[in-house]
Structure formats: structure tokens, C-alpha cells
Amino acid sequence: MGAHARGPGALRLVWVYPDLLSTYGDRGNLLVLERRARLRGIGVEAIQVNSDQPVPRQGDIYLLGGGEDLPQVLAARRLGTDGGLAAAAAQGSVVFAVCAGYQLVGAEFGGDQGQPVGGLEILDIRSGRGDRRGVGEILADVDPALGLPRLSGFENHQGVTRIGPGARPLARVLTGVGNGDGTEGAYAGRVLGTYLHGPALVRNPALADLLLGWAVGALPPLDAEYEAWTTQFREQRLAAVPVG
């Protein structure tokens, strides 16, 4: 889809329910997408939609963050009733969902008492509660079909996720827990989810560019001066976390 397909005006980044789904630094993903778009001369309209507001259907990229158990259940219920996110995804908008957000775009997830709760069914995954919490640095090698370098992040969740035939694992875990079966995250079409929580795109600028590219078409690389701190930071994190 080229830039023409998003209609007149700026790239619309929609941060969904930061009042319910923003536990720890989720704003980082919005800021990184915004910066990397603007540095390429793409105008950005960043929209924050709280849970008492309707989700606009004309966004280009939708962001969902992490959340505690009860807010996650509430967010799934409201998004289901609202219908805006599912409609946008069906029209081909990009959805990037993190942690609790990742689980709730699937068919099912574990609620606050571990009970199964229905999700939005825009990604073919099913999640439940694992026996113990996965907390720590995570490294994972991305599906070669996506052509991205190694993922680096921090995870903090108790979820276990099974990927159905309608989606593919995003990556294979080298260090950490991820989906719980050696894979990490999932994607299908332009919907992509991950357990790398909080500001996952900060450490993984290539993943940020993949999402931007899905929304606006091929992107020129950024000048090295704009990548210098990000590159140093990413290299430090990769060097600090042992593989395996």
C-alpha cells in the first residue's frame, strides 16, 4: 500500500486506550514511530483514544500496550463493543500490539482469575496463564521472511500463547520466554504482536520501520547521525544479554 492509500493528510498513529493499556513506557512506541516518520519528511497525527471514546476507523497504525489483568479484560470488552479496531484491521490498517494488547487481539486470553476471556479475533492466537512469570531480557531471531535483525527487549508477563494456522510466529527465542514454546510474538497480514513489553520499538528500530513501511510503502534509510544513539544503545543491550 503506497502513501496515496492513506488519503490526504498526515500518517495517523492511533494509541488505543492508554488509560487502560499503558503500564510501563508504552508511549515509547508512539514516540519512536513519530520520530522515524518525521525524519523522513512524513507528517504525523498522533491520536490518543481513551476507553470512554470511540476508536477512529481511519487510522494508519494502531498501537496497543501492556496492562494489568482487570484493565486488560475491560479493554477487550470495550474494544469488542466499539468495533473500530477490528474494522480498521479488516481494512488493512497496521496493528502493533504489545503484551496484554497482544493477547487481547487474539481469540482468547486468561483473565484476572485465570478464566478464559474472549479477545478481538484479529490475530489467530490463543493465550492463557502460565505457571510462572517470565521477567527479564529477551532475545529472539525474527522470521527470515520479514528480513529483520535480532529482536532485543524486556518481557514481564505470565502469558502462554499458541499460534493458530492463520498466523506465523514473529521470532524464535534465544533468551527468555516469549510465547512459551520457543517462539515469540505472532503476525499475520499487517497485524503484529509481541511480548517485548513497553517501548519495544526503541531497541528494534527495524521493526518500527517495518510497521511504517506497511503503512506508507518503501522508506529511505535514515541518515547515520539520526541513528547514532539508537545504534549504540541497541549494541550495548545486545552485548549485555547472553544468548541462551
Add this chain to the structure above:
Amino acid sequence: MGKLPMRARVATTLGGAAGRMSRLAGRGDGSVIGGVIGLRVEPGLLSLLAADREIVLVTGTNGKTTTTRLITAALSATGQQVASNAFGANMEAGLAAALGQAPEAPYAVLETDEKYVPAVLRATDARVVTLLNLSRDQMDRAAEIWLVARRWREAFEAAPDCRVVANADDPLIAWAASGAHQVTWVAAGQRWHEDSWCCPRCGSHLRRDDLGWRCGECGFSRPAARWALDGSSVIDPAGQVTELALALPGRANRSNAVMALAVAEVFGVSPAAALQKMRSVTSVAGRYTQVERNGRQVRLLLAKNPAGWLEAFDVLEPAPVPVLLSVNAQIPDGRDTSWLWDVDYRVVQDRPVLVSGERGLDLAVRLEADGVAFEMVDGIDDAVSRVRPGGTLDVIANYTAFQQIRTAVGRAA
């Protein structure tokens, strides 16, 4: 307090000796190790040490150490001795050590880690629990804050003799405290709203206006307060307005002070008497200290989480006084630096910004995204050397980064 069973008495004596050894050996301030040894000998030590005393617990995400210090000062107006874990050792061992070191004190003011509150309340039969605020903090090892609030609520329901002094402006605190049998509500303010957009009772979106907060769905709303912080003054239950005039800077400390006044009231200490003592508190465990370093003044501020950074910005000298930001991610800091993205750093873009710390690169990327120009420096002395002689440097650091800087500029700080 002369009636501790022998085993407990042996345990306190051993613990006290270990604390002195630890201080002499230069390993910390000795405030925890004595308690650890004591608890190994007598697991019920905390209960025994707390018996027949008036115990005040102080908890919340931010301001525990300072508020503990302010309440201790206020209660000293009674003329009685007050035991306290003044150095922030806030788990069971630190509490036991503080009580063991002051066996005759009829009062004890104990900073208590959030997740230990139910157990410590049971063990000490505390007369007062002070609830300051709850917000995201070190989530790689702490429980989700809603869960913390629920456990507090259950603990208060089971403690009919306990009075909770609670910040009515923090919805999660108000929900936890409304489970208590006796509550003193304090309008102590809340600057950080990012963890309380939703009703803690029913989960719906909370509405806020000048009068406070209210849930549009279930009607849960900010309770009417007995005490209030109003700018730089306190409004007491008699409606009297008094200038706080603290030596400690910032809105957060004025808020802590009003909480302390409400606690002092429970023990019959008047606001005037309490304030007189509280005004003499100038620095708390090295925080807010100003020290001279190579001909420059260095001001040290501790900020451990997004809400804490917001309050620290409030205390900065006006621009163009430079600020050093220093961040680590050791276990006491939390291993996860994601919280940096919850802080809005644009407020410091009007001044020179220096960056250091083991996770300085995390901070660099964060500042770049906010469009804040900065320079990377190699520690406190490099930072100081970039300030003009005679000038001032503000320092905001998280926990272990703060301790490293404090050690570098001398324990005297």
C-alpha cells in the same frame, strides 16, 4: 519494654552488635544486617519488639523515607523517644532493627515497603498506617499496584483498631483506605495521573475536575478531606491556614508534611508544635542535600520512578542551572528501564542537560526522542567540571546511581 522474653532479648542484642560491626566495617549504615540476624534467631521478634508501643507505619510509592522523618520529628514534640528506621531499610528486618535499637521508645515510626504492609500490620498491631500514593515502580519485581491496593484493603478490614491516614486525591489510595474502620482523609494532592485513569472499584474511566475525581459509572469519588494542602499552606481541621515554611523543597514534600500533620493529630500533637519540629528537617538520607565539589555547589535529588521524576523536576533550580541525569538498572533500581518513556523530559530542555549512569544510553535515546539536547559525561566529577566555578549543578538520579554519586562526593552528604 523491659519484658522481652530471653530469646528475643538475645536476638536484639546480637542484632545490635552486628549492626555496629557493619557500620564499623564501612558496609552500609548498619540498619538492615542487625535485623536480619535478629529475625533468624526469633521469627516473632517484630511482634515482640512492637508490643505495648504506639506504632505508625508509612507506605506508598514515593515519599516514604521523607514522611517517616517528618512524622518522627512531629512526634518528638511529645517529649518522648521515637524509634524509626530513618535510613529507608523498610522490610521486616529493617523494622526489627529499628525497634531493637530503641527498646524504651514508646513511639515508633516505621517506613514499610508496600508489599510488606499486611504482614507488618498484623505483626505490630500498628495504631496508624499512613498511605501516601501508589504508582508504577520497578515492575520487574513489584506486584501490580492494583493488587497491592487490594491486599492493603483486606488487611485494613481485618484491623478494626487501626486508623488509616490516607491521601484522598489518589484514587487507588482512597479505594484501599476505604476498607479501613477509621480513616483520616487528607487532600495531599496528586500530580501523577497516569496510573489512575480508571476507577479502582469498577474499572470505568475516572472524571477529574478542580474538586477531585469521580467515577461516572459507580459513583466512587474523592472523599471529603479533614486536612488539605493548599499551595504552600496547610488547612487544618479547624479551618486554620498555616504557611508550612519547610526547609525541604518542593510540592511533594509539602504534601508529605500535611500527611505528617494528620498523623501527629492522632497523638494529640498540635499543627503548630509539629511544624516547629518538622521545619528543622533539612535533608533526608542524603536527599535534597547541597554539597560543595571542586568549587561548585551540587544538589542531590533522588527519583526512582516516573511520578518521582515529575516531583524532582519541580525542585530544580531555575534555568539555566545545568542538570545531571543519572540512571542505573541494578536490582534495587529495577532491571527494566522502560519507565523512562513515561517521563516527559521536555521540561528540562531550557537548560544544559548532562547524562551519566550505567544506563546512560537508555536515557540518551529517550532524550533524543523528546528533542532535548544533552551531553554524555563520565560520572559526577566530569559533570562538575563542565559547570562554571562558583556555579550550581542539580543532580537527579535513581536509587543506585544516587548512592554512587553520594559515595563519590562523600558520605558527609
